[in-house]
Amino acid sequence: MSEHIVSAKTNIAVWLTLLVLTGVTAGVAFIDLGPFNTVVALVIATVKALLVVLIFMHVKYTSDKLVKVVVISAIFFLVLLLGLSLADYTTRLLM
Amino acid sequence: MADSPIAVEHHNPALKHHFVDMEQQRQASSLGMWLFLATEIMFFGGMFCAYLIYRYWYFPDFAAASSSLDITLGTVNTAVLICSSLTVVMAVRAAQLGKRQQQVVYLALTLVLGLAFLGIKGVEWTSKFKEHHIPGPTFNFQASLPGHPDEPVDQHHAQLFFSLYFAMTGMHALHMIIGVGIFTYLLYHAWKGAYTPEYYTPLENSGLYWHFVDIVWIYLFPLLYLIDRKK
Numbered sequence: 001m002s003e004h005i006v007s008a009k010t011n012i013a014v015w016l017t018l019l020v021l022t023g024v025t026a027g028v029a030f031i032d033l034g035p036f037n038t039v040v041a042l043v044i045a046t047v048k049a050l051l052v053v054l055i056f057m058h059v060k061y062t063s064d065k066l067v068k069v070v071v072i073s074a075i076f077f078l079v080l081l082l083g084l085s086l087a088d089y090t091t092r093l094l095m
Numbered sequence: 096m097a098d099s100p101i102a103v104e105h106h107n108p109a110l111k112h113h114f115v116d117m118e119q120q121r122q123a124s125s126l127g128m129w130l131f132l133a134t135e136i137m138f139f140g141g142m143f144c145a146y147l148i149y150r151y152w153y154f155p156d157f158a159a160a161s162s163s164l165d166i167t168l169g170t171v172n173t174a175v176l177i178c179s180s181l182t183v184v185m186a187v188r189a190a191q192l193g194k195r196q197q198q199v200v201y202l203a204l205t206l207v208l209g210l211a212f213l214g215i216k217g218v219e220w221t222s223k224f225k226e227h228h229i230p231g232p233t234f235n236f237q238a239s240l241p242g243h244p245d246e247p248v249d250q251h252h253a254q255l256f257f258s259l260y261f262a263m264t265g266m267h268a269l270h271m272i273i274g275v276g277i278f279t280y281l282l283y284h285a286w287k288g289a290y291t292p293e294y295y296t297p298l299e300n301s302g303l304y305w306h307f308v309d310i311v312w313i314y315l316f317p318l319l320y321l322i323d324r325k326k
Binding site: 005006008011012014015018019022023025026029030031032037038041042044045048049052053056057062064066067070071073074075077078081082085086089090094 | 122125126129130132133136137140141143144147148151152166170173174177178180181183184185188191192302303306307309310313314316317318321322323324325
């Protein structure tokens, strides 16, 4: 985004972290955590997504504030969609 | 230091006349790509919403259907895409540093990894076809609910899972194919020396697209493949 050039070292570190987190996700799936399996998997996925967005996609280094506005807005509306839909459906009494 | 629009300057030939300088043009292009990605988030978001609701309703059937997916191939594919995001980032970095050769190498590697992902997807879908797990008249999913060996999976609910599986991974694969097309274009132009430290915007923005498709998969993988694997 800005002229800031991310060091090769940082890129490699992020890449290795992403690979390790992928392994952890797959491994934890075989451990019985009850309903927390899904939570753990999604939390790890979100950490991975954040690493990609902030560093690989340069959002951490950009001087352009509008990019951050767009990213946060998109995430906000997605959370609104998923959050309100699930709040409705999961709180219904089914026969 | 913005160029004065009135002064006679040496302009980068890539600078369009309605921009004051290259940096403004670059930021505008980047913002444009981010706005498109925001629409893509909504696009995939709708399918994720449908998936989450049906998964909530029919969790045991979905868990059984999910377990029929190949977790090894899914994990490998996730790793393949993560590696491809690294090669994309290194390609952009090479352009920033004015290294044409490196750009070409990293873009070529990205293409190889992208095609590998699609190949593995093809293998997975072929096995689904052979097992009669593709929704439609031939659909037949024989399994019992996890933890209840005497209760069979509901065919309609299982078919729902696979409809969502093929819709979501299919749409993702379509995005990968488009990405492969874009990066083939980039590879050719990078080889021709089109991308320099002063102008590498197409590389940068295509990279944003590629990373986004990677992020979609980062969420697809646990949601589709890892519903309930504890046995």
